[in-house]
Amino acid sequence: MTFFKKPKKKYEIPAHLSMAEKKEIRRIIDNVSRDDGIPRTAQQSIPFDRMFKDGICRIGSDYYTKTIRFSDINYQLALQEDKTEIFEEWCSFLNFFDSSVHFELSFMNMATDAESFEKSIAIPHKGDGFDQVRDEYSTMLLRQMEAGNNGLTKTKFITFGIYADSMRSAKPRLIHIETDILNNFKRLGVYAWPLDGKDRLELMHKQFHMGDDEKFRFDWKYLAGSGLSVKDFIAPASFSFPNGRMFTMGSTYGCMSFLSIDASDISDRMLADVLNMESSMIVTMHIHSVDQNEAIKTVKHTITELDRSKIEEQKKAVRSGYDMDIIPSDLATFGKDAKDLLKELQSQNERMFLLTFLVMNTGRTKQELENNVFQAKSIAQKHNCNLVTLDFQQEQGLMSSLPLANNLIEIERGMTTSSTAIFVPFTTQELFQAGNESLYYGLNALSNNLIMVDRKQLKNPNGLILGTPGSGKSFAAKREIANAFLVTDDDVIISDPESEYSPLVERFGGQVIKISPTSTQYINPMDINMDYSDDDNPIALKADFILSLCELIVGGKEGLQPVEKTVIDRCIHQIYQRYFEHPDPEKMPLLEDLYYELLKQDEPEARHVATALEIYVSGSLNVFNHRTNVDITNRLVCYDIKDLGKQLKKIGMLVVQDQVWGRVTQNRSAGRSTRYYMDEMHRARRSVTE
Numbered sequence: 001m002t003f004f005k006k007p008k009k010k011y012e013i014p015a016h017l018s019m020a021e022k023k024e025i026r027r028i029i030d031n032v033s034r035d036d037g038i039p040r041t042a043q044q045s046i047p048f049d050r051m052f053k054d055g056i057c058r059i060g061s062d063y064y065t066k067t068i069r070f071s072d073i074n075y076q077l078a079l080q081e082d083k084t085e086i087f088e089e090w091c092s093f094l095n096f097f098d099s100s101v102h103f104e105l106s107f108m109n110m111a112t113d114a115e116s117f118e119k120s121i122a123i124p125h126k127g128d129g130f131d132q133v134r135d136e137y138s139t140m141l142l143r144q145m146e147a148g149n150n151g152l153t154k155t156k157f158i159t160f161g162i163y164a165d166s167m168r169s170a171k172p173r174l175i176h177i178e179t180d181i182l183n184n185f186k187r188l189g190v191y192a193w194p195l196d197g198k199d200r201l202e203l204m205h206k207q208f209h210m211g212d213d214e215k216f217r218f219d220w221k222y223l224a225g226s227g228l229s230v231k232d233f234i235a236p237a238s239f240s241f242p243n244g245r246m247f248t249m250g251s252t253y254g255c256m257s258f259l260s261i262d263a264s265d266i267s268d269r270m271l272a273d274v275l276n277m278e279s280s281m282i283v284t285m286h287i288h289s290v291d292q293n294e295a296i297k298t299v300k301h302t303i304t305e306l307d308r309s310k311i312e313e314q315k316k317a318v319r320s321g322y323d324m325d326i327i328p329s330d331l332a333t334f335g336k337d338a339k340d341l342l343k344e345l346q347s348q349n350e351r352m353f354l355l356t357f358l359v360m361n362t363g364r365t366k367q368e369l370e371n372n373v374f375q376a377k378s379i380a381q382k383h384n385c386n387l388v389t390l391d392f393q394q395e396q397g398l399m400s401s402l403p404l405a406n407n408l409i410e411i412e413r414g415m416t417t418s419s420t421a422i423f424v425p426f427t428t429q430e431l432f433q434a435g436n437e438s439l440y441y442g443l444n445a446l447s448n449n450l451i452m453v454d455r456k457q458l459k460n461p462n463g464l465i466l467g468t469p470g471s472g473k474s475f476a477a478k479r480e481i482a483n484a485f486l487v488t489d490d491d492v493i494i495s496d497p498e499s500e501y502s503p504l505v506e507r508f509g510g511q512v513i514k515i516s517p518t519s520t521q522y523i524n525p526m527d528i529n530m531d532y533s534d535d536d537n538p539i540a541l542k543a544d545f546i547l548s549l550c551e552l553i554v555g556g557k558e559g560l561q562p563v564e565k566t567v568i569d570r571c572i573h574q575i576y577q578r579y580f581e582h583p584d585p586e587k588m589p590l591l592e593d594l595y596y597e598l599l600k601q602d603e604p605e606a607r608h609v610a611t612a613l614e615i616y617v618s619g620s621l622n623v624f625n626h627r628t629n630v631d632i633t634n635r636l637v638c639y640d641i642k643d644l645g646k647q648l649k650k651i652g653m654l655v656v657q658d659q660v661w662g663r664v665t666q667n668r669s670a671g672r673s674t675r676y677y678m679d680e681m682h683r684a685r686r687s688v689t690e
Helices: 019-033 080-097 114-121 131-149 167-188 195-206 270-275 292-320 329-347 368-384 394-399 417-421 473-487 501-509 538-554 564-582 591-599 604-617 646-669 683-689
Strands: 002-004 057-058 064-069 100-110 152-163 193-194 236-241 247-249 252-260 280-290 352-363 388-389 413-416 437-443 450-453 491-496 511-514 634-640 675-680
Touching: 019 236, 057 388, 057 413, 057 564, 064 167, 064 195, 064 511, 080 167, 080 417, 100 195, 114 131, 131 352, 131 473, 252 368, 270 280, 270 368, 280 501, 292 329, 292 352, 329 388, 329 413, 352 394, 352 417, 413 417, 437 473, 450 473, 473 491, 473 675, 491 501, 491 511, 491 538, 491 646, 501 511, 538 564, 538 646, 564 591, 564 604, 591 604, 634 646, 646 675
Parallel strands: 491 634, 491 675, 511 634
Antiparallel strands: 002 236, 057 064, 064 152, 064 193, 100 152, 100 280, 236 247, 247 252, 252 352, 252 388, 280 352, 352 413, 437 450
């Protein structure tokens, strides 16, 4: 049986056809257009009646539904106590639904729209000579997406529905239920948001066009005066149900199956294992809560029937002359299970649910479909369950997989709250932030989706790259530096203790500053600018840095004495006061200015400090007694400190940190971001603090 897409507008019959051909075409059009409850078109097969702009959908005359999309959280990688807490919260979430609310969980693994995805990750050109590198980086991201999760986008939805006399009476209750669901998700730490009418139509369009590249082009204004319905914009070219075991939807082959839950104990990994299949598929769970009193009444009735059967077996045993305690094992087992279930319903905060678990596998060919169905059945068997094809119910199963909370399959499994909750819908939280400054950080270990993050939007933008030697820590840092340089306008500063970042910096036209006793590139530790401090007194903060520098130079267990600190502070203020009277970069103070100013002081402590400074002013370690002669304002700056000798290591690290601070404060004042990368941070920190 095949249903074709109904013509969108009145069909004009070509004039050159014969009268018989025209008559036949008119008969076909009239037959396709007739709507008597038996679907003859793809549109008539879609089981909803009306979609409203606010996202409410009416099915039949009195059933109304809404859909909420929700994100993932870290469950599979969580500690056991955290898993238990999430599981208990999910049980409470399920218990929220009473018997008047039908709800459906939908998990959709669909092929990513390569064009839109490429557009979202493409790095825009800036005309700075590096656009070719940007294109190469964008191509790498696209390859990673395709290789990582086979080009699949995984989304999760919950759809809920109620019966009501009219839209007016249904809407307030749906809004109330929606608010409660969003609050329950919030307690779980799950981000969720409702879908409007257009979003829901687009979602069904994606499901009906899983095997083609047809775009969803729809606007509510298209409906007025056109005679079209929303179904005309989402229906595929055709539905075909040639036999009872598969169907075609456009050019895509599909098969609907239901999960027969036969195991007495199911792992919380089962749903995750099914969803980890690398093929386009949809998993649907229709869940309906049974009224608590009715559930208890039903279980009690079952226990009564089992007891009656037990008595009959005992009577038969007495008549046959053997022990009356010998009864069929199934009868004993069922009786015990029924009593345990009654106890759970009455005293353990458990409710009874009716669950229909559907799986829709797809393939581009029949063989691919058969392979995907076989793989899904293997996963079910691994968990002691069976995935059974819906023979001669493929159409009903397909329409039941739509996010409409409309179950057309009458195969239900009664389960308690905890048994239903074992199908935990969470695996791992995705980190994919859309935005112009999101950077690539790799693939999610569980879902294989890209990790794209703008760290400036996180609560804590700082980060550490940890790993064993040779595991690629430096390469990861270089990749992020290149990505940040190409994507953002941030300044990038690198502290390089192993001289391994110079080629990258030079490739991007940055400034490599090689600091060593024999280098001809200099940075002046006495450099200062008006934005050096967050307050209005930059000299005070600079004085604190120079005191730390002198403390390293003078050394000793106790460091600088109070009198020494006093004379140093006095000299610093005198030096910078003269500079700020005539602020000229050519007159920026040097260490020798502090040295000579100390010699002018009367205190003997001043001469002691000056003598300690002498080797760094006029001696063999005078590398820091020069004015800065490199471009420290370059957008990309690398401080190469590999050849700093043992005597200069601590001082050199302190001077570099001061230069970085000066750049950061200057950028902060100008509203510009700075990224600072410190390689081998443990060494750098030890050198400064020892």
